Amino acid sequence: MLVFFDLPTETKKERKIYSDFRKKLLNDGFTMFQFSIYLRHCASQENADVHIRRVKNILPEKGHIGILCVTDKQFGKMELFYGQKEEAVSTPYQQLELF
Numbered sequence: 001m002l003v004f005f006d007l008p009t010e011t012k013k014e015r016k017i018y019s020d021f022r023k024k025l026l027n028d029g030f031t032m033f034q035f036s037i038y039l040r041h042c043a044s045q046e047n048a049d050v051h052i053r054r055v056k057n058i059l060p061e062k063g064h065i066g067i068l069c070v071t072d073k074q075f076g077k078m079e080l081f082y083g084q085k086e087e088a089v090s091t092p093y094q095q096l097e098l099f
Contacts (some may be wrong), residue, residue, distance in 0.1 A: 039053035
């Protein structure tokens with residue numbers, strides 16, 4: 001699950017709102033992927049739905065926020081480039097499944 005956001009940061013109050021939103025994402029288990037893009041692994045759609053509701057409950061009044069759910073396979077097919085060289089994708093979390 002990825003959360004993309006673009007929040008205003010021109011005033012001190014807006015920077016505080018940005019910082020609070022970011023901290024709430026981190027407290028809910030999200031990891032920064034890039035600036036203003038945070039991700040979290042969810043083991044099922046039901047689990048993703050819980051976190052989607054949590055994000056919706058903390059939405060700031062201003063700005064643009066997007067939520068995208070992708071499968072592990074889709075995420076694994078991502079190609080990342082830094083400059084001209086291709087780099088391997090490192091997973092920022094360790095998935096654990098119990099049966």
